[in-house]
Amino acid sequence: MPRTLTDKLIARACGRETVSPGDLVTCQVDLAMMHDSGGPRRVKPMLERLGAKVWDPDKIVLITDHYLPATDADSRAIQSTTRDWAAQTGVRRFHDGIGICHVVLAEQGHLRPGLFAVGGDSHSPTGGAFGCYMFGIGATEMLGVLVTGEIWLQVPQTIWLEWRGQLGLGLCAKDMMLAMCARLGMDGGRYQSIEYCGETVRALGMQERMTLSNMAAELGAQAGIVEADAVTRDYLLAAGAGAVDIDTWRADPDARPAEHHVFNASTLVPQVAAPHSPANSASVDQQGEQVLDVAYIGACTGAKLVDLRMAAQVLRGRRVANGMRLLVGPASAQDQAQAQAEGTLSALIDAGAELLPNACGACAGYGAGRFDDGIRVIASTARNFKGRMGAASSRIWLGSPYTVAAAAVTGRITDPRLLLDRYADDAAGVERPYQRVHERTDHG
Amino acid sequence: MGKAWVFEGSVDTDVLAPGQYMKFGIEEIARHCMESIEPRFAREVRPGDVVVGPRNFGLGSSREQAPAALRQLGVAAVLAPSFAGLFYRNAVNVGLLLLECADCGSIRPDDQIEVDAAAGLVHNRTQGHQITCRALPAHLRSVIEAGGLLPWLEQRMAKGDIPAQTAPRRSARSPADSTPASPPRSDSGAVPDPMPGSASGSTVDATRG
Ligand code: SF4
Numbered sequence: 163m164p165r166t167l168t169d170k171l172i173a174r175a176c177g178r179e180t181v182s183p184g185d186l187v188t189c190q191v192d193l194a195m196m197h198d199s200g201g202p203r204r205v206k207p208m209l210e211r212l213g214a215k216v217w218d219p220d221k222i223v224l225i226t227d228h229y230l231p232a233t234d235a236d237s238r239a240i241q242s243t244t245r246d247w248a249a250q251t252g253v254r255r256f257h258d259g260i261g262i263c264h265v266v267l268a269e270q271g272h273l274r275p276g277l278f279a280v281g282g283d284s285h286s287p288t289g290g291a292f293g294c295y296m297f298g299i300g301a302t303e304m305l306g307v308l309v310t311g312e313i314w315l316q317v318p319q320t321i322w323l324e325w326r327g328q329l330g331l332g333l334c335a336k337d338m339m340l341a342m343c344a345r346l347g348m349d350g351g352r353y354q355s356i357e358y359c360g361e362t363v364r365a366l367g368m369q370e371r372m373t374l375s376n377m378a379a380e381l382g383a384q385a386g387i388v389e390a391d392a393v394t395r396d397y398l399l400a401a402g403a404g405a406v407d408i409d410t411w412r413a414d415p416d417a418r419p420a421e422h423h424v425f426n427a428s429t430l431v432p433q434v435a436a437p438h439s440p441a442n443s444a445s446v447d448q449q450g451e452q453v454l455d456v457a458y459i460g461a462c463t464g465a466k467l468v469d470l471r472m473a474a475q476v477l478r479g480r481r482v483a484n485g486m487r488l489l490v491g492p493a494s495a496q497d498q499a500q501a502q503a504e505g506t507l508s509a510l511i512d513a514g515a516e517l518l519p520n521a522c523g524a525c526a527g528y529g530a531g532r533f534d535d536g537i538r539v540i541a542s543t544a545r546n547f548k549g550r551m552g553a554a555s556s557r558i559w560l561g562s563p564y565t566v567a568a569a570a571v572t573g574r575i576t577d578p579r580l581l582l583d584r585y586a587d588d589a590a591g592v593e594r595p596y597q598r599v600h601e602r603t604d605h606g
Numbered sequence: 607m608g609k610a611w612v613f614e615g616s617v618d619t620d621v622l623a624p625g626q627y628m629k630f631g632i633e634e635i636a637r638h639c640m641e642s643i644e645p646r647f648a649r650e651v652r653p654g655d656v657v658v659g660p661r662n663f664g665l666g667s668s669r670e671q672a673p674a675a676l677r678q679l680g681v682a683a684v685l686a687p688s689f690a691g692l693f694y695r696n697a698v699n700v701g702l703l704l705l706e707c708a709d710c711g712s713i714r715p716d717d718q719i720e721v722d723a724a725a726g727l728v729h730n731r732t733q734g735h736q737i738t739c740r741a742l743p744a745h746l747r748s749v750i751e752a753g754g755l756l757p758w759l760e761q762r763m764a765k766g767d768i769p770a771q772t773a774p775r776r777s778a779r780s781p782a783d784s785t786p787a788s789p790p791r792s793d794s795g796a797v798p799d800p801m802p803g804s805a806s807g808s809t810v811d812a813t814r815g
Binding site: 186199200208211212213214229236237240282283284286298299300301302303305306309310314348349352353382384438439526527528532545547548549550552554 | 745
């Protein structure tokens with residue numbers, strides 16, 4: 163029987179020939195990623211209480227990003243707990259202060275097609291961009307993985323989100339994602355497995371695919387997978403991962419997913435999500451010319467090299483509006499170095515951007531960079547829940563890096579295409595960029 | 607039996623466990639649970655009370671402090687038409703009872719509620735009727751009944767189901783930092799290994815005590 167990629171990945175991980183949605187299976191974990199917030203500071207006391215050691219330190223990747231820079235005593239204690247635990251446990255893949263976990267995990271070459279992986283963070287589906295099955299878990303569940311090397315799973319249904327056509331100027335994966343959040347809702351993924359597919363997805367580079375997989379979390383899916391291809395292979399080669407198999411881990415073209423939605427990229431226009439949900443997305447002109455205080459290019463979702471380049475395309479030769487702040491926190495040190503070498507970073511700084519460390523920063527409102535009462539922010543991050551970036555009265559709009567950069571220039575929500583050179587006034591968006599092809603709830 | 611706290615709209619993990627308190631212990635986080643939508647909640651909720659919420663309850667982050675804060679406050683159960691998947695897993699792991707129940711919208715604030723998890727029934731003493739919920743799989747109920755995954759693992763280790771490890775297992779191969787560790791798989795059969803070339807020596811486990 164033809165199978166989806168999800169079925170193949172999970173069948174391998176649980177050691178069975180085939181699986182069916184709904185089966186309860188136990189999977190062997192190939193890779194477990196933790197960060198400083200949900201990692202050692204939480205699992206170490208539990209491991210000690212159990213008197214247990216980790217099952218295999220070579221399958222653990224540990225990355226610090228949430229409580230950096232460590233500006234207070236609590237954050238410093240969290241950082242030293244994390245470092246000490248890595249040394250004691252013998253975790254060699256420990257990346258300390260070089261960027262946000264999901265981006266670092268990829269750029270250090272730890273992911274590859276076929277893996278079954280878990281991460282102690284809700285945006286762990288990001289790993290799915292490499293043709294892995296990867297999902298997020300909490301700290302106690304991570305403890306279970308650390309002790310047993312296994313995790314239970316109810317085999318999910320597969321949802322195909324297919325994109326056809328070519329994205330226009332000033333449009334990117336973030337716009338695709340916000341459009342899908344608006345159309346399908348934050349529980350549209352039903353904690354099942356999304357496979358992003360179609361010519362538009364195949365035409366995206368790795369970091370753009372990562373944005374899609376990352377925000378599978380905002381669709382409420384467990385995983386968000388992109389089939390590996392030559393783009394994946396080339397990225398992993400450059401990341402030092404060595405040769406990878408891109409032929410095995412593919413969906414059978416005649417497989418029948420539980421749902422199959424088709425979106426049209428060529429009629430898509432820039433999307434902006436209003437407070438307090440990514441599902442409150444609509445085309446940029448429908449959000450009014452909302453006046454803003456801060457433009458924030460940050461997070462694993464929206465401050466990778468490709469995102470910085472988009473922002474620079476808008477900002478080059480321009481200045482941030484009076485009264486506006488533009489904050490840029492490149493997602494990793496490596497991406498920042500490349501942005502610096504090629505002139506992307508100077509375009510941002512010359513425009514008036516304030517540079518933040520390569521860490522989560524204000525994205526989760528944990529420490530550094532919290533926003534005060536009443537502040538109006540437009541951000542390239544994934545979430546705009548109430549109070550997420552600080553005070554409950556602060557408000558967050560979400561947009562692509564292009565859109566956030568355009569808002570920085572004008573001080574209000576603005577269609578970024580107006581600031582891009584080759585803007586052609588033909589994107590009227592008359593056709594609805596969405597069409598439902600077929601739906602099945604059984605997998606017979 | 608306890609009284610019902612009814613929440614409408616959306617209850618996400620930032621509402622349950624606000625980011626700015628995440629560096630503190632669960633007692634402090636619990637003090638701020640729900641404060642952005644119902645400041646009275648954390649102060650006035652009593653052990654045995656029941657939270658009734660909207661669909662996709664607990665959407666958002668992987669922070670298990672979100673269900674743990676409710677358990678810390680003594681919440682006996684959360685009833686909602688549906689739960690975010692990650693929140694659901696975390697709730698089981700911290701021993702918080704969740705019941706998926708399509709008809710919980712009939713429950714009004716302060717109704718006296720009694721929950722029978724094994725039968726999947728919710729008795730509304732105030733309104734004098736009962737609501738049927740989706741029954742929990744036995745495996746998950748055993749984890750919740752143990753008080754969460756940690757005590758459940760403790761029980762299994764005491765019974766000898768999981769060996770206490772005296773030394774960490776380590777793959778025999780020494781991957782450089784940029785080389786992913788190899789999965790010691792012996793059961794993959796005809797299924798190709800995603801890490802070709804890693805098989806040699808990867809199943810050797812010389813250090814296990
Ligand atoms: S940048 Fe934001 S979304 Fe990404 S891992 Fe950090 S807190 Fe989570």
